[in-house]
Amino acid sequence: MLSNDIPIFQQLAAQIKDDIVAGTYADETAVPSTNEYAVFYRINPATAGKAVNLLVEQGILYKKRGVGMFVSPGAAELLLAQRRDRFTTEFLTPMLREAQTLGIGPSDLAAMIDREAVSDERH
Amino acid sequence: MSSVVPAVKLHLNKREMTFLVPLYIIGMVALISVLISLVFLRGGSVPGSEGWLTGSRNNPAFLWAFPGYLVYLGVQSIATTFPFALTLGATRRDFVAGTLLWAVLTSAYITVILAILTMIELATGHWWSGFHIFDIYILGLGDLSLLVPIVFLGSLTCLVVGGGFAASWVRWGARGPQLIATALGLVIVVGVIIVIPSAESIFASFAAWWLAVAAAVAIAISAVGAWLLLRPATVR
Amino acid sequence: MTNAIEIRAVTRRFGRVKALDEVSFTVPVGSICGLLGRNGAGKTTVMSIISGQDRPTSGRVEVLGATPFEHAATLSKISYVRDNQRYPDDYRLHHVLRIAPEFAPNWSTDVASELVDGFQIPAKTPIKKFSRGQLSAVAIVLGLASRAPVTLFDEPYLGLDVSARALFYSVLLRDLATVPRTVLLSTHLIEESESLFDRVVIVDRGRVVVEEERDDARELALSLSGVADVVDRVAAGRAVLQSTRVGGLKSVIVRGPGDSDILNAAALHGVQVAPASLQDLVMAYGTHDEPATTTKEGVRA
CATH class of the missing domain: 3.30.70.2020 (Alpha-Beta Plaits)
Structure with a gap:
């Protein structure tokens, strides 16, 4: 579930972000407590707290005193915008580099993308 | 926060061993005494006669039955209970104090039971049949002022001396009890060598209270010894 | 006071053998710290000293600000069941469950019975005849139900199968949330346990070779x-x-x-x-x- 290559708190933070983007936790709804995360993922409560604090610093979550952690309004939008920003560097650039290595030109690549998109829609 | 009372409770935790086993032992001794009396009865001895009385009153069954149990109880009170007491969080000081307190309580319990049974035996005219189970020499012939110190000091000695040996085992391992037994043997032999020339006059002036003093000394040495042995003892 | 356990230059000799050689480390309050190392590295000796069952030959150990040896108030705040724990003769499970609360002011009957049920610890078998896994289960019951501010686990899962270990992890983490405490845990099942730790101490042949926050140990x-x-x-x-x-x-x-x-x-x-x-x-x-x-x-x- 959680691996050794990346620090656990970063993995958990990424997991929570994915859940927010996927709509599992809507704006202004509560996310599980640090201790629930600790028990569920079988991790140290301080580690879980570190992940949650990271998200608070990034404005994704906010704390209601005595109640718990909530998804900040517009968090999903914010995360989506960040992902869009990273889409070029994380997906397009490596793909173009690999395509170049394989001798696939930009127009061939565009055609491949169209074909994949159509077959993906049928599923 | 003292753990003396919890330590006493720890010893009393095995309720059957503490409270019921003495009753079983007394029951067994009573049963055997009655059976032997029946043998004599069938052999033609008359209850209440001179020979009957001498025979019954010399019954040593309690002497065979009780010390084994009490010494075992004393040994286990330290040998296997000490490491568990430390695990539970008792201090060595409180554990030793609690163990002594428990030994006093256990001795008192046995004393009270034997005193009550002796009173019943006397009140019922020896169970309406002339059987002497408790009205015997080693229990003071029905005299409570003798029975109480005999049973109490006797029990306490067995418990505390057993605990003393166990403490040496906890501290030094198997060598401990061997060392103490050897030292004790040497002291006795040397003592005998010293006093043997005047043995006759000593035996002539022997009095029962010597035993009480000897028991008190044995209890004191064992209790202090157990404390000194356990105070720095570690569990491994 | 921010450290639950402070060990300063502790040496422990057994005859000529140095079981611990100038060991120093600290465990902050509220930490779950892994004490790791090979067999014979000195893990059990360290725990015996922290729990006041043993005393260092030289050096200092403080638990919650006091030297634990013969210190009643401190000892009542420590839980440590040895991996080779001896129980009094003829003990059965109910003897342990009856006496432990007398010494543990925070004892939780609920936690104890949940674990006894979960581990299916036999009630009628004398503890002397327990299997290795059953002995480990009794030790875990004592360790968790005591809710001691400083709880030491020495190889808590010897002989326990995967579902029994899962029960241990979930009750440990859940109950720590209810009653926070400091945990020092030694184990050989490192991969399975490491996500529990926020701190690790690695000992080797009586010396501390690593003392780090878990995330820093990656470096x-x-x-x-x-x-x-x-x-x-x-x-x-x-x-x-x-x-x-x-x-x-x-x-x-x-x-x-x-x-x-x-x-x-x-x-x-x-x-x-x-x-x-x-x-x-x-x-x-x-x-x-x-x-x-x-x-x-x-x-x-």
Whole structure:
């Protein structure tokens, strides 16, 4: 579930972000407590707290005193915008580099993308 | 926060061993005494006669039955209970104090039971049949002022001396009890060598209270010894 | 007071053998700290000393600000069941459950019965006849239900199967949320337990070789693996803690953080590189037949 290559708190933070983007936790709804995360993922409560604090610093979550952690309004939008920003560097650039290595030109690549998109829609 | 009372409770935790086993032992001794009396009865001895009385009153069954149990109880009170007491969080000081307190309580319990049974035996005219189970020499012939110190000091000695040996085992391992037994043997032999020339006059002036003093000394040495042995003892 | 456990230059000799040699480490209040190392490294001796069951030959140990040996108030705040714990003659489970609360002011009957049910500890069998796993289960009941502010677990899962271990983890984490406490846990099941720890102490032959926050321990060493001579080239200039060679393939654990130099070199030569796991670290420090190692001194990243 959680691996050794990346620090656990970063993995958990990424997991929570994915859940927010996927709509599992809507704006202004509560996310599980640090201790629930600790028990569920079988991790140290301080580690879980570190992940949650990271998200608070990034404005994704906010704390209601005595109640718990909530998804900040517009968090999903914010995360989506960040992902869009990273889409070029994380997906397009490596793909173009690999395509170049394989001798696939930009127009061939565009055609491949169209074909994949159509077959993906049928599923 | 003292753990003396919890330590006493720890010893009393095995309720059957503490409270019921003495009753079983007394029951067994009573049963055997009655059976032997029946043998004599069938052999033609008359209850209440001179020979009957001498025979019954010399019954040593309690002497065979009780010390084994009490010494075992004393040994286990330290040998296997000490490491568990430390695990539970008792201090060595409180554990030793609690163990002594428990030994006093256990001795008192046995004393009270034997005193009550002796009173019943006397009140019922020896169970309406002339059987002497408790009205015997080693229990003071029905005299409570003798029975109480005999049973109490006797029990306490067995418990505390057993605990003393166990403490040496906890501290030094198997060598401990061997060392103490050897030292004790040497002291006795040397003592005998010293006093043997005047043995006759000593035996002539022997009095029962010597035993009480000897028991008190044995209890004191064992209790202090157990404390000194356990105070720095570690569990491994 | 921020440290639950403070050990300063503790040495413990048994005759001529030094079981602990100038051991120092601290465990902050509220931490779950892993105490790792090979058999005979000194883990049990350290725990015996922390719990006041043993005393150091020299050095100081403080638990919640006091020396635990013969200190009643401190001892009542510590729970430590030895891996070879002896119980009084003829003890059965109910004897343990009846007496433990007398010594443990925070004892939770609910936690105890949940664990007894979950582990299916037999009620009628004398403890003397328990299997290794059943003995471990009793020790866990005592450790968790005591809710002691400082709780020590020495190899808590010997003989326990995977579902019993899962029960231990979930009750531990859930109950820590209810009643926070400091936990020091020694184990050989490092991969399974490491996500529990926020801090690790690795001991080897009576010395502390690593004392780090869990996330910082990732920076201590790298694992490199690939074709032998290429791995050697990438590892050049780093202290090699351990190396394993199978045919033409080699994997090594080298000291130090994964800085860009070594990461680039590894990428260039097709060598796989990853932060060393705790298990790698324990193995690396526990290996003494390797040449060119300097494992005896402590490592600071």
